[in-house]
Structure formats: structure tokens, C-alpha cells
Amino acid sequence: MGIPGSWRLRNQRLSLVGEVCHTCGNKIFPPRDVCPHCAREAQHAFQFSGRGEVYSFTTVFNPPAGFEEYAPYTVALVKLEEGPIVTAQLTDVEPERVAIGQPVEMVTRKLRDDGHAEVISYGYKFRPRITTD
Amino acid sequence: MKPITPVGIVGYGAYVPRYRLPASEVARVWKGEGGDPPVREKAVAGLDEDTLTIALEATRNALRRAGVNPQEIGAVWVGSESHPYAVKPTGTIVAEAIGATPYTLAADLQFACKAGTEAIQAGIGLVASGMVRYALAVGADTAQGRPGDALEYTAAAGGAAYLIGPAKESLAVFEESLSYVTDTPDFWRRPYMHYPTHAQRFTGEPGYFHHVLSAAQALLEHTSRKAEDFRYLVLHQPNTKFPERAARRLGFRPEQWKTGLLSPEIGNTYAGAALLGLTAILDEAGPDELILVVSFGSGAGSDAFILRTTEQITARQKLAVTTREYIARRVVIDYALYARYRRKLLTE
Numbered sequence: 001m002g003i004p005g006s007w008r009l010r011n012q013r014l015s016l017v018g019e020v021c022h023t024c025g026n027k028i029f030p031p032r033d034v035c036p037h038c039a040r041e042a043q044h045a046f047q048f049s050g051r052g053e054v055y056s057f058t059t060v061f062n063p064p065a066g067f068e069e070y071a072p073y074t075v076a077l078v079k080l081e082e083g084p085i086v087t088a089q090l091t092d093v094e095p096e097r098v099a100i101g102q103p104v105e106m107v108t109r110k111l112r113d114d115g116h117a118e119v120i121s122y123g124y125k126f127r128p129r130i131t132t133d
Numbered sequence: 134m135k136p137i138t139p140v141g142i143v144g145y146g147a148y149v150p151r152y153r154l155p156a157s158e159v160a161r162v163w164k165g166e167g168g169d170p171p172v173r174e175k176a177v178a179g180l181d182e183d184t185l186t187i188a189l190e191a192t193r194n195a196l197r198r199a200g201v202n203p204q205e206i207g208a209v210w211v212g213s214e215s216h217p218y219a220v221k222p223t224g225t226i227v228a229e230a231i232g233a234t235p236y237t238l239a240a241d242l243q244f245a246c247k248a249g250t251e252a253i254q255a256g257i258g259l260v261a262s263g264m265v266r267y268a269l270a271v272g273a274d275t276a277q278g279r280p281g282d283a284l285e286y287t288a289a290a291g292g293a294a295y296l297i298g299p300a301k302e303s304l305a306v307f308e309e310s311l312s313y314v315t316d317t318p319d320f321w322r323r324p325y326m327h328y329p330t331h332a333q334r335f336t337g338e339p340g341y342f343h344h345v346l347s348a349a350q351a352l353l354e355h356t357s358r359k360a361e362d363f364r365y366l367v368l369h370q371p372n373t374k375f376p377e378r379a380a381r382r383l384g385f386r387p388e389q390w391k392t393g394l395l396s397p398e399i400g401n402t403y404a405g406a407a408l409l410g411l412t413a414i415l416d417e418a419g420p421d422e423l424i425l426v427v428s429f430g431s432g433a434g435s436d437a438f439i440l441r442t443t444e445q446i447t448a449r450q451k452l453a454v455t456t457r458e459y460i461a462r463r464v465v466i467d468y469a470l471y472a473r474y475r476r477k478l479l480t481e
Contacts, residue, residue, distance in 0.1 A: 014230040047232070069480070070180055091181055092151055108189050108230055109181035120217055122185065122226065130454055130462060 003119055013123035016050055016106050018084065019043035027082035050106030051129065052080040059095040066112045074098050078126050092127040103129040134254075134310045136261030141303025142440070143201060143267060144296040144449065146194025147412040148187050149399055149459040152177040156286045158468045163281045171372035175289035175400025177466065178275045180474055182290065184213045185223050187405075188273040189230050191294035194453035195269070196231060198304070199296045203231045206296070207265025208238040208256060212248025212272045212404045213292075216241050219324070227271065238265075245320060246369055247430025248272060249293070249404040254436055256297035257307055267298040274403035279328035280477060287372055289400030293408035304446040305415065305424070307438055309356050313348040314434030321432070331431075337375070340433050345369065345379050348435035349427045353383075356439060360384035364422040367393030367410035369429035371401045392417060398460055404430075413456040420444045 001009075009030075011017040018029035024038040027046055034041055057076040060067075067073070074090040076098070090098060091109055104126040111123040154177050156170030178187065188211050196203065209228040216223050224239035233239075238259075242248040249272015256268030273292025278284030300306045319340035322329040345368055353359065360366075366389045368376040373396055380390045393410035402409055407428040414424055424440040472478055 010229060014226070015232070092179065107186070109186050110183060111181075119221075120183075120185075125181065130458065 001121070006119075006121055011045075014108055016048040016124050018046050018048055020046040027080075027084060029080065029084040029086055048106070049081055051131075052078045052104055052126070054090075054098060054100055054102040054104060055079040055085055056100060057090070057098050066114060076104070076126065078104055089125045090127065091125040105129045105131055134312075136257055136307070138261040138263070139300030139306055140257045140260045140297060141300045141306035141443070142295050142415075143298035143302050143304070144195040144197070144199025145304075145412050145415050146191045146196070146198065146294045146453055147291075147409055147456040147459055148190040148194065148273075148293075149176050149291040149402075149409070149456070150178045150182055150187070151462045151464050152179060152466050152474065153399075153463050154466055154468070154471045158471070159286050162468045163285075171283075171286050171374070172400050173397050174465070175287055176291050176402065177471055177474055178290035182275065183217045184211070184215050184273045184275055184292070185217050185226050187275065187290060187292040188213070188223060188271045188294065189227055191273060191292045192227055192231055192269060192271060195294040195296045197453040198449040199267075199298070200452075201267055201296065201298070203233045204236075205266045206231075206233040206237055206269055208259055208268035209233055210238075210240055210242055210252035210255065210268070210270050212242040212244065212250075212252045212270070213274050214243060214245055214248065214322070214403055215275045215277065216243075227269070233269070244434065245430035245432055246371070246401075246403045246406055247428040247434060247436055249408045250426070250428035250436035250438070251430075253295055253297065253438070254310060254312060256295075257310065260297050260299065267296055270295045270297060272404035272408040274405055276401065276403045277328055277475070282328070284329070284331065287396070287401040289402045291399055291402035291409050292405040293412045295408070302445075303443060304449050305418075305440040305442045308441050309352060310436065310438045311348055311352040311355065312434065312436045313344055313351065315344070317344075317431075317433040319431045319433055340431060341369070341371065341375050341429055342379055342382075344433050344435040345427050345429050346382060348437040349383050349425065352425075352437040352439065358423075358439070360389070362423055363389060363425050365392060365414045365418065365424040366390045367407055367414060367424070368427050369407045369435070370394060370396035370410060371406070373397045395456070395460065409456060415442070415446065416450055416455045416457065418442045418446060420446055
């Protein structure tokens with residue numbers, strides 16, 4: 001994603017800010033103009049807890065351009081405590097130690113770094129949960 | 134220095150990456166087996182970690198303990214010698230990620246290993262003056278040592294964050310502080326240089342010991358306190374023996390410094406070092422205990438603080454991951470993986 005895209009999405013990318021529907025109360029991520037549950041417009045910002053569990057996962061051995069140095073890495077569908085499922089890279093975990101149902105939590109890490117002259121892209125990843133609450 | 138309005142620490146947080154490089158690995162590759170390494174092992178950042186990600190996780194832990202509205206944070210200062218950008222502040226990224234933007238100060242500080250405590254001194258002033266309600270001071274680093282250099286044993290990654298605020302909301306209150314600086318060329322890094330240079334003979338006595346001991350002794354004299362008044366001591370810790378030797382010269386005993394001495398297990402986290410040691414102390418301290426903190430930054434200078442814990446500390450200790458829990462989350466790597474993680478290999 002280019003600089004304008006990353007900049008527009010910085011709140012959701014850096015800190016998992018989504019929306020809560022003021023009509024049906026569902027939590028929404030990523031944020032969008034219309035609630036996918038009740039089709040009403042204009043939602044309120046909502047800070048997700050970052051806690052969830054692995055819904056499914058796969059390990060990437062042939063990464064797309066820009067992610068070569070991180071391979072092999074695991075990408076998961078993470079079901080957040082508040083409901084939505086997000087796709088994200090897992091970090092701080094060996095691919096063979098990932099399991100469906102594993103509790104994970106959001107951390108902000110480098111997504112990609114295209115060299116010394118470029119802007120660094122930061123965003124959410126998930127790691128095995130170490131927080132106690 | 135004592136602020137007119139009492140100020141303290143409302144929340145604190147630590148972060149230590151999970152990878153560890155044993156000193157025996159550095160010795161094996163560069164010196165052969167044996168020797169007496171300065172630390173047992175050091176913490177190494179993963180491929181997707183840098184000073185920003187470390188500062189941010191420590192900050193989120195500080196906010197969990199503080200429980201304040203991020204919009205009331207009026208300053209976000211990150212001290213480091215390894216900011217991800219030469220130009221573009223780390224502080225704005227931290228401020229954005231925690232929801233403190235847009236009405237806040239944000240800046241990066243640089244003073245080798247004491248950049249984080251410098252941010253605390255500035256934060257005390259800003260809060261005490263009433264200009265802001267809370268100020269965030271972070272010390273974090275992913276320090277680099279030239280391959281084969283003595284610093285490679287110790288140059289580590291980690292950080293700690295402190296939310297400074299009114300004393301009545303604090304888990305520890307600043308009783309007094311003092312800063313001591315001189316122009317001493319013990320360690321430096323010029324622009325565009327990847328690795329720092331150190332002047333061997335300035336490292337010990339004229340650098341570390343002169344500044345740490347001068348700052349600590351002046352603060353003790355000024356406050357008429359003695360070593361035995363303190364329950365805890367934490368000093369900047371570039372290795373194991375420097376802080377132990379300095380602590381003995383100040384008249385402290387091992388039981389006062391062992392809680393805050395983390396360098397044998399995680400190495401020298403530079404701007405994070407004394408501040409991470411303090412998080413380990415705050416994790417276990419009880420109410421009404423006195424703590425002496427003395428940082429050191431090359432170039433050179435020390436900030437010294439006397440803190441007294443309050444009744445509020447106990448309830449907040451478990452609100453975030455403790456420093457010991459981070460240190461226990463340990464994955465040992467060999468020199469080859471270390472070379473990859475720290476990007477010491479040419480791949481193109």
C-alpha cells in the first residue's frame with residue numbers, strides 16, 4: 001500500500017480502531033461507511049481490545065514482493081473477542097506452534113520496510129497472548 | 134531539583150523482545166571459547182521490531198496501569214539513540230497509536246543512554262507547571278554493536294515508558310532530582326555511520342563512574358539521605374560489573390540493587406536500561422519505599438531521581454505484563470540468526 005493509503009488507514013492499522021454500529025450494536029472491522037449487519041450508515045469509532053483467537057492459518061513460504069525477508073511467516077484469520085474476523089500476520093511464534101483456537105493479542109509491528117530511503121509501514125499483527133487480563 | 138507542585142509516576146510499562154543472544158555465541162564466533170563476558174546474554178529485537186514498536190508496547194503497558202484518557206496526555210517524548218528515522222519523529226507515531234493526537238507535544242530526544250531520563254526530567258517540569266496534565270516519557274533502543282567489537286556482547290533491545298502526572302494520582306512520587314553533565318567524548322556516532330565508536334580509556338572512570346557517582350552523591354548530600362535510607366537502587370547498566378562497582382562505592386548493598394539489575398539477563402538496553410530496571414523494581418515494591426535511580430548517557434551525563442512509592446502501587450502492578458514476565462519469555466538464538474535478525478548480512 002502506498003503512503004496516502006497507509007496514512008488514511010493509520011488509526012485502524014496502528015491500533016485496531018474500528019466501529020460500533022449505533023443502530024444494531026455490532027462491532028465492525030475494518031471500519032466502513034455502512035454497517036454490514038443492518039445496512040445503516042454512519043458509525044462511531046470503537047477501540048478493539050486486540051484480543052482474539054486463531055480461526056484458521058497458513059504459512060507463507062513464497063512471499064509477495066516486499067515481504068521476502070520475513071518468510072517463512074504465518075498468516076491467520078483472527079476472530080476478535082468483539083466478533084469480527086481479521087486477516088493478519090502472526091509474530092513472535094514459530095509456524096509449527098500455531099493452532100486453531102490459540103489465544104492471540106494484537107501488537108503493532110513493522111509490516112514492511114522497503115529500504116533506507118522509504119517510509120516504514122507499521123501495522124497490527126498478532127502474537128500468542130501473554131497479557132493476563 | 135524539586136517541582137513546586139508534587140509530581141509522580143501515574144503509570145509505567147516495560148517491553149523486552151523475546152530473542153536472546155548468549156555472550157558465549159559472540160565469544161565463539163570472534164574470540165574462540167572462554168573468557169569472562171560482560172553479561173550472560175542480551176535481548177535481541179525480531180525482524181519486525183524497532184525502537185518505535187518497543188516504545189509503543191511499553192507505552193501501552195504504562196497506559197494500562199495509569200488508566201487515563203490519552204487525550205489528556207500533553208507531551209509524548211521518546212528518548213533513543215536508534216530512532217527508526219533520522220528525520221521524522223518516533224513520538225508522533227506513538228502519540229497517534231495511543232490516541233493522544235492531535236493536541237500534544239511530541240518529540241524525540243537524543244542523549245545516548247540517558248535520553249529517556251532526560252524526557253522524565255522535562256516531563257516533571259511540564260506537569261508541575263500545570264501546562265499539561267500528563268506527560269509521557271519513553272526510553273527505548275535497538276542498540277547496534279560493530280561485529281566483533283566489545284559492545285556486541287551487550288548492545289541490546291528493550292524499553293520502558295513512564296506517564297508523569299499529578300502526585301495524588303501517582304504510584305510513586307518524585308521527591309527530588311538532579312542532572313549532571315560535562316563534555317566528555319567517551320562514545321559517539323556520526324551521521325550516516327551504522328555503528329558507534331568508543332574511546333576506550335574514557336569509558337570507565339571519566340565517563341560512567343564520574344557522572345553516575347557525582348550525580349548520586351550530590352543528590353544524597355542535597356537531600357541529607359544515606360544509602361541505607363533506600364529500599365532499592367537502580368543505575369545505568371552497560372554491563373554487570375560497572376553498576377555493581379558504582380553501587381558499592383555509593384555504600385549500597387546487593388539486596389538493594391539486585392531487583393533492578395537486569396543487564397546480566399538482557400544486556401544493555403541503552404536508553405531503556407536504567408528505566409527498565411526501575412520497572413522491575415516498581416513491579417515488586419510495596420507502598421512508602423524509597424528508590425534511587427541514576428542514569429548515564431555518554432557524551433556525558435547522569436540524571437538522578439529519588440522516588441517514594443505510594444499506596445496506589447500495589448493495585449496497578451498486575452494491570453500489565455511485568456518486566457520479569459517479559460524476561461522469562463525467552464528464545465535463545467545463535468549468532469547466525471542474530472546476524473539475520475539484525476540485518477548484518479548483505480542480501481542484494
